[in-house]
Each structure stands twice: as structure tokens, then as C-alpha cells.
Amino acid sequence: MPASSLLVSVHGPGDATALWAEAKVTDLLDGAPDGITVPSYGSPAWLALPAGHPLRSAAVVTAAEAWRRRELEAQRLDALAETDPEAWFREMTAEADRHAARLGPRLAAVPTVAELARHRRPCVPRRVAAAPGWPVRVPGRPDTWRHYIDGRQVDLPACTAPRARRAAA
Template identity: 45%
Template sequence: MWATAQATALLGERDEDVVPEYGSLAWLRLRPSDPLRAVAVLRAAELWRRHRAYEVWLDGLDADEWFREITADANAYAASIAGALARRRTAAEMRVAQSRRRPPHRLVATPGWPPIRVPGEPGRYLKHPGAAA
């Protein structure tokens, strides 16, 4: 397109990444004669043109086609995570699993570690038999 050709000509040897976004603080700080200002304006105009063309195209679709187009990305994402979601437990399955009682964990003192305070029994500690007193 013409805008792309103009932007390329104005940029010369400069990298496209140096062009600030139109209306940004960096763009406002450019001199009025700086070609980067014009390139940013051209880019913004081209993006707006494409946006409007897409909106006009969407407006020309019937309701079902419009809905399919608008939800296509969400549908693709949902399809990509469906397998992982299907493998997860449901809330009901998790409630059942949590309701099953397990025996309490047996505390065991480990060599080289400090004594373990026994919950619910103030002042009681488990020490490894080989630990120094």
C-alpha cells in the first residue's frame, strides 16, 4: 500500500522499532520536521483504515456468520484447553475426596534436624534418639 511505501521511504536506514506510537509522549517530543512523526501518523492512519474495513466487513455478515467470526478465537482457545479441563476433577469429585478421612500424619524426628514440637501438646518435643540433649 501507499502508506507502507511512504513509511519505508521516510524511515530510510532506520529500524522500524524506533518509531514511537502516534500520540505518545515520545511522539510529542519529536520535532515537527522529524520524519518519524510522519511515519507514526501514517501507521496510525493505516491501522484505522484496516480497523474500519474489518468493521464494515463484519456489518455485512448475517447474524450467524457474525457470531462465528467474533467467537472464532475464543472457540479455538477453548478447543485447545478442552483436554486438560476434561482430565481435571469436578467440584463434586473433589468434595468426595476431601470428605474421606485419612489417618493423621505420624511425626518422626529426623537426624540432624531440630526437635519437632508436637501439636496440641504444649512443651512436648520429639527428638531423634541420636541427637544431643
């Protein structure tokens, strides 16, 4: 990460720990070229640095400060959940609310199941009918074919063919 964005000041005016961490990272990076990238703590790039390298120390301080801020935020949210559950819920669901507000107009344009059902026209099922010389499979009855024999529709197993067809073959 770029050195300029390592420790963004999100602390309050009296947060001595954050001020110390910022000052420490600034001192460690003093004299480093502009645009230097501090490797993440424990990454392969961090492990490749010599033990006393200032970038290695800056990464440790940055990681420790990030963890401290994460813990402070967790403690703040826990306290808020204890003292004001409704405010905690509003804060926890704020991003989802914003996302839902963005999706709302698109979702409103999608018809509901009830609206689709009102517009649906019933479909009258057609009877499966064979034509002379053209047998058809019977839906829902595997291995059954409907044949047209002597002017009648006759259902036969797939392995049974009418004698007239066998004789023609």
C-alpha cells in the same frame, strides 16, 4: 515499533490506500538507520520530535492506516452480522473455541459435582463432650461451654464457672 513491521501488507491487491501508505512511510524512512524505531503517534517520544521530522510524519501515516484498517474490519464484521449471523458468530467465537479445545482434556479430568457427591461418605457428627477439668466450647452456641460436673455434661455460660472449679482456684 521497528520500521520493517510498520505496515504489514494485509491489504488486497487493489488496495490503493494501503499501497500509498506503505510507499509514503518507506519514503519518509529512506536513509534512516536500520532498526530505527518509529514512535507511536501522540506518545512522549513522538511529541519530543521536531515538527517536521520524518519519523513524526511516518507515525501519523502509520496511525491513520491502522485506524482505516480497523474501521474496514468493523464494517466487514457488521455486514457479516447482517447477512450471515451464524458465520459472524463462528468468527467472533473462534478464539474462544480454540481456547476451550485446549482446556478440554484438563477440564475433563476434573470431577463434576455429581461425581464428587457419589464418592462422598457421610460423616457422623460427634457429640461434644467435656472431660473432668477440661471444659469445651459448644459449637453453634457462642459463649457457652460444656463442663463435666458430677459425671454429667452441663452447658454453662462462659462467665459461669462451676463452684468446684472456683473453690480450686
